[in-house]
Amino acid sequence: MNTVTRPRILVVGAGFAGVDCVRRLERKLAPDEADVTLVTPFAYQLYLPLLPQVASGVLTPQSIALSLRRSRKYRTRIIPGGAIGVDLKAKVCVIRTITDKIVNERYDYIVLAPGSVTRTFDIPGLTEHAFGMKTLAEAAYIRDHVISQLDLADASDDPAERAARLQFVVVGGGYAGTETAACLQRLTHAAVQRYPRLDPGLIKWHLIDIAPKLMPELGDKLGRSAQEILGRRGIEVSLGVSIDKAGPEEVTFTDGRVVPTHTLIWTAGVVASPLIATLGAKTLKGRLAVTAEMCLPGHDGVFALGDSAAVPDLAKGQEGAVCPPTAQHAMRQGRKVADNVIATLRGQQMQPYVHKDLGLVVDLGGKDAVSKPLGIELRGVPAQVVARGYHWSALRTNVAKARVMTNWLLNAVAGDDFVRTGFQARKPARLKDFEFTDSYLTPDEVRARVEGAGIDHP
Structure with missing residues (x-):
């Protein structure tokens, strides 16, 4: 008997890019046309832009973790783990499963969408003492940690300890850092009313960034508006400043200030997944250099997109311009890559990726927001409507939309709860414990490893 082997399509990563690619493949491929496999540690897609609202308790973790098994045409095989290496010549992906088993997965076509990891620098004590804001576990953990600082400060009779536990430092003046500081400040401001022994004036939030402007992508006016909103709330914004060193009970800024604190949240940008470095291929500022069709030059059947790929931004019309690592680009790139994989399978012409940026939204919690949809600058309630409307519409499933809308309405009516859920054990977890870099x-x-497994290079 002749056994016909279907082409094997391997998608690495279940972020915006990877999931939209898989969904498109499931819809457009005939059942017997190809086998689709997805490599991801978790069987859900995380809606990353709403993580600060999980950290502040406005949203529950489950509401932004979109199950991958709810698709009506679900037929993708999921390998629960992370890709830790790729041999492009042998067409093998090395995967570490969630049980630490190492497996070699063969493929005919591979779509690399491993996303990004938190960018860190060689700062003494940073990875040992800072929290990140990149995963669902980190967001839930930070909420527990912040509330625990209020509990411990309330119980302490030592004025120095109490003051240190009520100071919080966020590094990174981009969207993630600004929204994190804004949302968590609202949480502590509301919570302190339930702690009669605490002086609200002792609660201090610091937002620092080495850049000269806050969220420069929004433009000068909206950036200043965001800074003014934070200032009115009592958040001290320091620009042109970073961290010199970090300890368990204090942080030293590069301008010489020493801030007693038990909470350092690091959101100073991202870099491409370390998986990209295992390929031995050309990169551009750490991101894989690909064509406008998102193909890796010199390697048939290899596609890359999202945060880990330097996809040319043809809509800008500028030579050398690449797409920014945002959700709106990742989702559309995922669908375009799926179309190009199918075109390759069927011997058809691939199409380049072109998308004009729709704008930016920044949710600062409550009625505060700044947004720039289609170049129109908005502030306050109109900006908040646009920001939440965009996020709500971008959620992939109706179940997720219902959960998020319910959480928003409940929070608006009933306010915040200040319950620690048990994520924080006696042993603290920090930046180095969550991303496994x-x-x-x-x-x-x-x-x-590939050669040791008896897999020959062609």
Whole structure:
């Protein structure tokens, strides 16, 4: 008997890019046309822009974790783990499963959408003492931690300890850092009313960034508006400043200030997943250099997109321009890559990715927001309507939309709850404990492992 093997399509990553790619493949491919496999540690797509609202308790974690198994045409095989290396010549992806088992997965076509990890620098104590804001576990953990600082400060009779526990430092003046500081400040401001022994004046939030402007992508006017909103709330914004060193009970700024604190949240940008470094391919500022069709030059059947790929931004019309690592680009790139994979399978012409940026939204909590849809500058309630309307419409499933809308309405009517859910054990967890960036192989280790498994290079 002749056994016909269907082409194997392997998608790495279940972020905006990877999930939209898989969904498009499921809809457009015939059941017997190809096998689709997705590599991801979790069987959900995380709606990353709403993480600060999970950290502040406005939204529940489940509401922004969109199950991958709800698709009506669900037929993708999911490998629960993370890709830690790829041998492009042998067409093998090395995967570490959630049980730490290492497996070699063959493919005919691979779509690399591993996303990004938190960008860190060689700052003493940073990875040991800072929290990140990149995963659902981190957001839930930070909420527990912030509330625990209020509990511990309320119970303490030491004025110095009480003051230190009520100071919070957020590094990063981009969207993630600004929204995180704004949302968590609202949480502590509301919570302190339930702690009669605490002086509200002791609660201090610091937002710092080495850049000279807050969220420069929004433009000068909206950036200043956001800074004014934060200032009115009592958040001290320091620009042109970063961290010199971090300790368990204090943080030293580069301008010499020493801030006693037990809470350092690091959101100073992202870099491409370490998986990209295992390929031995050309990169552009750490992101994989690809064509406008999102193909890797010199390697048939290899596609890359999202945060880990430097996709040319043809809509800008500027030579060398690449798409920013935003959700709106990642989702559309995912669908375009799926179309190009199918076109390759069927011997058809691939199409380049072109998308004009729709604008930016920043939700500062409550009635405060700044937005720039289609170049129109908005502030206050109109900006908030646009921001939440955009996020709500971008949620992939109706179940997620219903949960998020219910959470928003409930929070608006009933206010916040200040309950620790148990994520914070006696042993603290920090930045280095959540993203597992030390799990990846080197190109030589990938090659040795593939050859050791008896897989020949063509």
